[in-house]
């Protein structure tokens with residue numbers, strides 16, 4: 256089973272992806288996570304990506320498409336994958352479809368997680384992550400509720416960059432909702448409900 260998660264930054268894709276990989280035996284493919292790991296490791300790719308990410312711009316298609324193609328070959332993706340933060344452009348969507356097709360696979364669902372832009376800005380500026388386990392929380396979490404780890408704020412979760420990320424989303428990524436609707440695999444969920452309610456709705460779609 257291959258699922259594409261669509262939605263603005265901060266819509267809750269990462270949170271739902273975590274729940275999905277726990278419930279089903281599929282790989283979590285988050286281009287944001289892969290890119291942040293490259294930045295942290297200081298690889299040439301990371302150095303190139305960092306300037307785009309810090310500005311809230313998209314990393315070039317050629318780079319991101321290459322990363323996802325490699326990631327899809329890994330063993331844990333054999334049973335399927337959750338694509339989180341990819342595709343973000345029409346070119347990425349085309350590349351994903353043809354790559355999966357070449358592998359004899361396809362996309363089962365494109366799930367759009369819908370959240371009002373006003374809600375998004377607040378969520379992203381208040382978002383805090385666990386340094387140790389990656390738990391996605393908010394400014395009220397003094398320490399990680401799961402492991403007690405230190406919480407931190409992502410470099411791009413500041414008001415100015417958030418605004419640009421939302422503009423980029425509207426311009427480059429939102430049109431993919433129509434693309435997948437046209438392909439007959441789009442389902443929409445209300446992302447303003449609690450994480451568990453959103454997940455229950457996603458599960459009822461999948462099952």
Ligand code: ADP
Nearest residue numbers: 264265286287307308312313314319340341343
């Ligand atoms: P969010 O969905 O909260 O914006 P991500 O972790 O998915 O966060 O992405 C963070 C940044 O990484 C993006 O703003 C962009 O610079 C880069 N990035 C992630 N995925 C892609 C992609 N598919 N194409 C281009 N750039 C990407």
Ligand code: ZN
Nearest residue numbers: 385388399402
């Ligand atoms: Zn933690």
